[in-house]
Amino acid sequence: MNTLLSSLSSISQLTDSEQLQKYTADSSGYPPALPSIVLRPANTEEVAACIKACAAAHKNYTIQGGLTGLAGGACPAEGDVVISLERMNKIEEVDTIGGTAIVQAGVVLEQLQQAVLEQGWYFPLDLGARGSCQIGGNVSTNAGGNKVFRYGTTRELVLGLEVVLPDGTVLNMLNRVIKNNTGMDLKHLFIGTEGIYGVVTRVCIRLFPKPEAVHNALVALASFEDVAQLLKEARGSLAELASFEVMWDNYLKAAAIATKRTVPFEGHYPIYVLMEVEGSAYGLQDKFVHFLERQIERGLLQDVIIPQNEEQAKNLWHIRDGVSEIFRTLQYFVAFDIGIPLKDMQTFIDEVNQAITDQYPHAVNLFFGHLGDGNLHILTGKLKQEELEAVDDLVYQLTAKYGGSITAEHGIGRIKKSFLHYSRSQEQIQLMRSIRQLINPDNLLNKGRVVD
Amino acid sequence: MNTLLSSLSSISQLTDSEQLQKYTADSSGYPPALPSIVLRPANTEEVAACIKACAAAHKNYTIQGGLTGLAGGACPAEGDVVISLERMNKIEEVDTIGGTAIVQAGVVLEQLQQAVLEQGWYFPLDLGARGSCQIGGNVSTNAGGNKVFRYGTTRELVLGLEVVLPDGTVLNMLNRVIKNNTGMDLKHLFIGTEGIYGVVTRVCIRLFPKPEAVHNALVALASFEDVAQLLKEARGSLAELASFEVMWDNYLKAAAIATKRTVPFEGHYPIYVLMEVEGSAYGLQDKFVHFLERQIERGLLQDVIIPQNEEQAKNLWHIRDGVSEIFRTLQYFVAFDIGIPLKDMQTFIDEVNQAITDQYPHAVNLFFGHLGDGNLHILTGKLKQEELEAVDDLVYQLTAKYGGSITAEHGIGRIKKSFLHYSRSQEQIQLMRSIRQLINPDNLLNKGRVVD
Numbered sequence: 001m002n003t004l005l006s007s008l009s010s011i012s013q014l015t016d017s018e019q020l021q022k023y024t025a026d027s028s029g030y031p032p033a034l035p036s037i038v039l040r041p042a043n044t045e046e047v048a049a050c051i052k053a054c055a056a057a058h059k060n061y062t063i064q065g066g067l068t069g070l071a072g073g074a075c076p077a078e079g080d081v082v083i084s085l086e087r088m089n090k091i092e093e094v095d096t097i098g099g100t101a102i103v104q105a106g107v108v109l110e111q112l113q114q115a116v117l118e119q120g121w122y123f124p125l126d127l128g129a130r131g132s133c134q135i136g137g138n139v140s141t142n143a144g145g146n147k148v149f150r151y152g153t154t155r156e157l158v159l160g161l162e163v164v165l166p167d168g169t170v171l172n173m174l175n176r177v178i179k180n181n182t183g184m185d186l187k188h189l190f191i192g193t194e195g196i197y198g199v200v201t202r203v204c205i206r207l208f209p210k211p212e213a214v215h216n217a218l219v220a221l222a223s224f225e226d227v228a229q230l231l232k233e234a235r236g237s238l239a240e241l242a243s244f245e246v247m248w249d250n251y252l253k254a255a256a257i258a259t260k261r262t263v264p265f266e267g268h269y270p271i272y273v274l275m276e277v278e279g280s281a282y283g284l285q286d287k288f289v290h291f292l293e294r295q296i297e298r299g300l301l302q303d304v305i306i307p308q309n310e311e312q313a314k315n316l317w318h319i320r321d322g323v324s325e326i327f328r329t330l331q332y333f334v335a336f337d338i339g340i341p342l343k344d345m346q347t348f349i350d351e352v353n354q355a356i357t358d359q360y361p362h363a364v365n366l367f368f369g370h371l372g373d374g375n376l377h378i379l380t381g382k383l384k385q386e387e388l389e390a391v392d393d394l395v396y397q398l399t400a401k402y403g404g405s406i407t408a409e410h411g412i413g414r415i416k417k418s419f420l421h422y423s424r425s426q427e428q429i430q431l432m433r434s435i436r437q438l439i440n441p442d443n444l445l446n447k448g449r450v451v452d
Numbered sequence: 453m454n455t456l457l458s459s460l461s462s463i464s465q466l467t468d469s470e471q472l473q474k475y476t477a478d479s480s481g482y483p484p485a486l487p488s489i490v491l492r493p494a495n496t497e498e499v500a501a502c503i504k505a506c507a508a509a510h511k512n513y514t515i516q517g518g519l520t521g522l523a524g525g526a527c528p529a530e531g532d533v534v535i536s537l538e539r540m541n542k543i544e545e546v547d548t549i550g551g552t553a554i555v556q557a558g559v560v561l562e563q564l565q566q567a568v569l570e571q572g573w574y575f576p577l578d579l580g581a582r583g584s585c586q587i588g589g590n591v592s593t594n595a596g597g598n599k600v601f602r603y604g605t606t607r608e609l610v611l612g613l614e615v616v617l618p619d620g621t622v623l624n625m626l627n628r629v630i631k632n633n634t635g636m637d638l639k640h641l642f643i644g645t646e647g648i649y650g651v652v653t654r655v656c657i658r659l660f661p662k663p664e665a666v667h668n669a670l671v672a673l674a675s676f677e678d679v680a681q682l683l684k685e686a687r688g689s690l691a692e693l694a695s696f697e698v699m700w701d702n703y704l705k706a707a708a709i710a711t712k713r714t715v716p717f718e719g720h721y722p723i724y725v726l727m728e729v730e731g732s733a734y735g736l737q738d739k740f741v742h743f744l745e746r747q748i749e750r751g752l753l754q755d756v757i758i759p760q761n762e763e764q765a766k767n768l769w770h771i772r773d774g775v776s777e778i779f780r781t782l783q784y785f786v787a788f789d790i791g792i793p794l795k796d797m798q799t800f801i802d803e804v805n806q807a808i809t810d811q812y813p814h815a816v817n818l819f820f821g822h823l824g825d826g827n828l829h830i831l832t833g834k835l836k837q838e839e840l841e842a843v844d845d846l847v848y849q850l851t852a853k854y855g856g857s858i859t860a861e862h863g864i865g866r867i868k869k870s871f872l873h874y875s876r877s878q879e880q881i882q883l884m885r886s887i888r889q890l891i892n893p894d895n896l897l898n899k900g901r902v903v904d
Binding site for chain 2: 095097098099100141142144148152153155156169170171172173175176177178179180182183184185186188189191192193194197208209210211212228232233235236237238239240279280282283286287290291339340341342343370373374403404405407408409410411412416420423424425427428431432434435438439450451
């Protein structure tokens with residue numbers, strides 16, 4: 001340990017146990033643990049030096065970004081070295097002609113959004129944690145969010161990466177061009193793999209022109225079948241469709257109560273969709289209203305609320321985003337973040353409801369999600385603490401039955417590692433493990449996450 | 453060889469040297485070579501059996517799709533076993549609710565486009581070779597084409613894959629959901645890697661609603677700077693923008709002559725863009741015309757041609773697609789397919805012109821490309837046959853200078869293997885090679901392509 005410290009004397013270090021408290025856990029609820037030291041490199045060379053020092057000292061090390069992860073990926077084991085990228089917070093370059101930017105991994109998402117907006121461009125990755133999550137973490141977890149439907153996940157927004165490998169090699173893949181078919185696109189080894197193959201240090205991102213106008217509508221439908229039909233119609237008619245957020249009735253009610261808002265509709269309907277279009281102002285509102293009217297005429301929509309101002313629109317989104325307020329009323333609960341093929345969605349939901357009711361009659365399931373992407377969230381509670389793992393297992397088993405993904409957004413991290421087999425075959429897990437052994441053979445980097 | 457044959461007696465085989473002629477080369481101009489046998493498996497199990505038999509007999513084998521590749525990737529070495537996927541031509545499943553399909557690797561792209569159209573969906577991958585290229589080849593080369601700007605390359609259109617590894621393992625990754633963050637997205641090992649890590653046998657693709665309306669315009673501009681500005685404006689105003697094809701003046705003239713059409717404009721301009729929007733009919737034409745008018749008013753567009761019917765639109769596209777007609781007039785020539793950051797595009801072009809003129813004063817450079825994606829094509833000719841490689845090298849050196857991609861679409865294959873270092877660092881090449889050694893250690897599969 002002393003050797004480690006002295007070889008890195010020029011790099012910012014924290015060892016005071018009070019200062020270390022900040023680095024003991026992420027947002028997942030995974031048990032906190034005290035690292036032995038926090039290294040805070042300010043550039044790629046310093047990251048490589050930290051990694052080489054850990055390798056030489058054979059010390060396990062955990063990489064940390066904004067600590068907003070929900071799968072325990074950034075939680076250290078007791079005594080780990082933590083390498084925090086928080087000082088790597090420079091936006092190095094914004095190409096205002098081509099619409100790309102090169103940024104360090106520790107840049108906070110909201111700062112990035114703001115900085116490019118000031119230069120006339122738009123970075124469409126957006127999620128609740130925007131104020132503290134860092135772009136390196138977004139890349140490592142392939143973050144999704146509210147606008148995936150239009151712009152893709154982080155994977156589609158990343159043109160190139162710089163990564164430091166566990167042997168200290170700096171892999172500069174800061175590709176700036178959209179199309180590059182020169183062999184394997186190696187960035188995919190590091191996007192969504194939660195830091196088990198290397199440490200993302202810099203990112204080249206794609207930018208988009210800033211949308212001039214945004215319009216919302218909350219619509220009520222009679223069935224999930226109608227929702228799927230609406231989605232197809234909307235995809236065909238509204239190239240500007242950016243969000244398609246589905247809420248089942250019980251979620252809408254729970255969220256309205258938890259956020260102290262009135263339920264938006266007077267009538268009762270089984271299912272709702274909050275739609276958002278964003279794009280050029282010219283003709284967009286007219287097109288959106290025309291689309292909604294046509295869907296009313298053909299009977300697909302039972303009722304529609306079009307907010308008349310920004311305040312009203314925010315109110316609708318506040319209900320959609322009311323999850324954290326619901327959390328407080330549901331202790332203990334399990335929050336699922338799964339992907340299910342659309343055609344099986346309602347059957348899956350019915351089976352989950354049945355299975356939970358049979359075994360945990362005191363619990364309810366609240367369903368909502370970014371359904372444009374097949375991404376379903378479920379909140380299941382109240383449960384007893386000792387029931388949580390069995391409920392996880394039950395829902396993941398049903399997810400596997402429909403060929404779904406046990407995590408569409410949050411990742412595997414430490415928390416879902418034992419459930420990975422529900423979404424990935426033994427052959428796939430073996431291949432991921434082989435690549436880990438190839439690139440990260442000592443397994444000092446982010447040990448205990450995803451596969452090892 | 454006899455052991456190989458007998459162990460595969462139930463699988464379609466061709467050994468007659470006349471029949472084998474069809475399998476000696478792709479469309480790249482790479483020298484043809486006669487395989488010893490062509491195996492034509494009809495399903496995944498048969499592909500695995502072929503691969504295992506080649507491994508047991510220690511025979512090199514080459515995978516073939518529609519033989520439309522332009523990098524020599526499907527060209528066998530003399531005496532290779534060829535495994536042709538042409539009999540794996542079933543569309544197994546179209547999910548008309550979620551908009552996905554599962555197809556075998558040997559399905560011809562155009563048949564796939566047609567089949568899903570008949571079910572009310574649209575598969576937007578489209579390229580000149582559509583009538584014979586196969587989806588497995590599209591995946592292996594990460595095919596691009598005319599609509600990448602709107603829908604992405606093949607990579608973005610593929611949800612999941614089934615792959616047979618060189619040890620015969622069938623890796624079923626036929627994911628059907630858009631968001632899946634369960635560890636590494638392993639399909640990226642096989643997309644765009646030209647079959648050096650495994651054989652794609654089945655593909656799960658994303659479908660889109662069929663666009664109701666398509667509108668085109670050919671516009672004339674004063675400079676590439678104006679083109680970049682137009683692209684930014686169009687991205688902001690036209691969510692339906694599907695193609696943004698740039699042609700420099702000398703390309704437009706050469707193509708008009710070669711395709712026996714009149715040059716579309718009476719005036720002379722340095723640069724042209726063929727734009728296409730596709731989407732819902734409602735308001736689209738009005739929006740497109742309004743956009744073009746606004747760009748004329750602000751002086752960005754010098755002239756505009758809006759085709760008045762499908763015939764006229766086809767004529768414009770015929771000029772854009774006139775490459776193969778130009779080819780005939782330019783023997784010998786080099787055709788480049790590179791990616792260059794937009795901001796450096798005109799400087800790069802000036803440097804290429806200068807360098808070619810200095811050394812090959814008899815040659816011209818024709819520039820055009822899918823500039824919405826930073827993808828520039830160059831035709832350089834006439835050249836002497838012995839000059840071709842030096843011209844390649846010269847242009848790739850300049851590409852490297854601007855951090856560009858030496859192949860944006862066509863891939864490395866056999867033909868560009870020695871130039872790979874211009875786009876990828878030694879560290880990247882070493883990592884690609886390590887993965888090859890991990891997954892394809894005997895290097896019997898597609899030996900001599902990309903890296904080995």
